[in-house]
Amino acid sequence: MSAYRFLVNGAPAQVDVPGMRRLLDxxxxxxxxxxxxxxxxxxxxxxxxxxxDGQVVDACLVPVCQVEGRIVRTVEGLSLAARExxxxxTLQEAFLEHGAAQCGICTPGMLMAARAYLDAGGGPDxxxxxxxxxxxxxxxxxxxxxxxxxxxxxxxxx
Amino acid sequence: MPAEPQIDVPRHLFEAxxxxxxxxxxxxxxxxxxxxxxxxxxxxxxxxxxDLSRIDALRGIQLEAxxxxxxxxxxxxxxxxxxxxxEHLPVLVEAAATxxxxxxxxxxxxxxxxxxxxxxxxxxxxxxxxxAAILVGGQRGEREIPAKDFFIAYRKTALAPDELILHVRFxxxxxxxxxxxxxxxxxxxxxxxxxxxxxxxxxxxxxxxxVRVALGSVAATPIRARKTELILEGARPxxxxxxxxxxxxxxxxxxxxxVRSTADYRRMVxxxxxxxxxxxxxxx
Numbered sequence: 260m261s262a263y264r265f266l267v268n269g270a271p272a273q274v275d276v277p278g279m280r281r282l283l284d285x286x287x288x289x290x291x292x293x294x295x296x297x298x299x300x301x302x303x304x305x306x307x308x309x310x311x312d313g314q315v316v317d318a319c320l321v322p323v324c325q326v327e328g329r330i331v332r333t334v335e336g337l338s339l340a341a342r343e344x345x346x347x348x349t350l351q352e353a354f355l356e357h358g359a360a361q362c363g364i365c366t367p368g369m370l371m372a373a374r375a376y377l378d379a380g381g382g383p384d385x386x387x388x389x390x391x392x393x394x395x396x397x398x399x400x401x402x403x404x405x406x407x408x409x410x411x412x413x414x415x416x417x
Numbered sequence: 418m419p420a421e422p423q424i425d426v427p428r429h430l431f432e433a434x435x436x437x438x439x440x441x442x443x444x445x446x447x448x449x450x451x452x453x454x455x456x457x458x459x460x461x462x463x464x465x466x467x468d469l470s471r472i473d474a475l476r477g478i479q480l481e482a483x484x485x486x487x488x489x490x491x492x493x494x495x496x497x498x499x500x501x502x503x504e505h506l507p508v509l510v511e512a513a514a515t516x517x518x519x520x521x522x523x524x525x526x527x528x529x530x531x532x533x534x535x536x537x538x539x540x541x542x543x544x545x546x547x548x549a550a551i552l553v554g555g556q557r558g559e560r561e562i563p564a565k566d567f568f569i570a571y572r573k574t575a576l577a578p579d580e581l582i583l584h585v586r587f588x589x590x591x592x593x594x595x596x597x598x599x600x601x602x603x604x605x606x607x608x609x610x611x612x613x614x615x616x617x618x619x620x621x622x623x624x625x626x627x628v629r630v631a632l633g634s635v636a637a638t639p640i641r642a643r644k645t646e647l648i649l650e651g652a653r654p655x656x657x658x659x660x661x662x663x664x665x666x667x668x669x670x671x672x673x674x675x676v677r678s679t680a681d682y683r684r685m686v687x688x689x690x691x692x693x694x695x696x697x698x699x700x701x
Contacts (some may be wrong), residue, residue, distance in 0.1 A: 277424075278468070288418070302449055302452070302459070302520065308520060311523075314523040315520055317522050318449045320520075322448060322452070324468050324470075324624065394517065
């Protein structure tokens with residue numbers, strides 16, 4: 260057991276856990292942030308996608324010892340800035356508007372992968388968006404509405 | 418919750434060497450293979466582990482005396498974004514883009530792909546086709562192992578248990594071309610059914626020299642198809658040469674049936690990829 264300190268959604272977090280504990284388990288079980296979902300547990304489905312220093316990663320593949328001193332952003336932190344205005348992140352709004360969520364298990368990971376894409380300056384073209392979310396499986400929507408929602412946010416306002 | 422073995426987090430290479438020399442230790446870098454193995458209980462759970470993520474000596478992409486040198490911890494995302502890779506060995510950029518999706522490319526490393534030594538490791542045929550060398554180190558010193566001598570049996574490498582992969586050196590001979598193709602179930606996030614790298618040097622009058630045909634997913638290790646290479650040595654990429662090389666390749670390969678594909682399919686697709694690469698090179 261060791262103490263690991265890092266930032267989660269802008270706030271300092273400290274956990275006393277084995278260094279090989281998965282970031283996914285630390286978030287859900289030790290920090291109570293259950294927005295991040297476990298799907299396959301082997302890096303195939305992307306349900307546990309979070310941002311680590313701004314890069315999208317599968318939290319099931321990251322041991323917490325590698326998170327020491329770094330910046331984690333989960334779906335709970337997606338709307339922090341917007342929440343002060345009493346609203347959601349523009350991506351969350353777009354997912355609602357376009358009906359981009361069905362059962363919802365893939366949605367947090369999908370949002371985080373899309374956020375990483377947009378933050379890196381990604382544009383509204385279909386092919387780039389589909390590549391950006393290729394690591395996130397959805398078994399309900401057929402992806403079309405998810406892509407539409409991301410296109411809407413990526414399209415510059417007139 | 419999966420097993421949580423003890424892990425050391427050294428900051429310097431010499432500390433890592435000490436831990437490795439002290440007893441069986443499983444290194445972890447990007448974790449895209451070892452975390453899956455632990456969670457899925459695909460292999461005995463390591464007793465002790467060694468985190469490489471704080472060791473800066475394993476990072477970086479540089480040009481050194483006519484070679485492109487990539488640190489073992491170089492991620493696929495770093496390769497995709499590297500101006501040096503794009504300029505000097507763009508096939509690395511092309512291959513990195515086919516490995517996993519963003520989540521894997523941000524974490525998975527070149528050194529990890531090599532150490533894991535999966536027969537389906539997508540970068541490995543490129544190492545074979547470019548005559549790359551793998552620099553490894555430990556308390557007993559450093560040594561450079563040619564890629565062709567590195568993969569000795571199914572998931573077995575020439576790396577000793579007390580050694581780490583430090584970097585990979587890709588020679589950059591003038592006039593060399595390298596091509597890469599991967600065939601999987603879908604375009605993204607697929608483990609390959611067949612992966613091929615083809616390299617040659619072309620000085621005009623003499624025909625192709627130093628031809629390399631390297632494949633993954635068709636044997637217990639990544640391999641070179643040496644009979645096919647001989648057929649193409651000194652040849653030009655004509656339709657006749659392509660037909661003959663494809664025919665020899667089908668006879669030379671001895672793949673297996675498994676969950677991802679069949680031996681027949683792998684043989685046929687390998688031949689077709691080679692034929693197509695030769696057609697593109699010949700411009701016919």
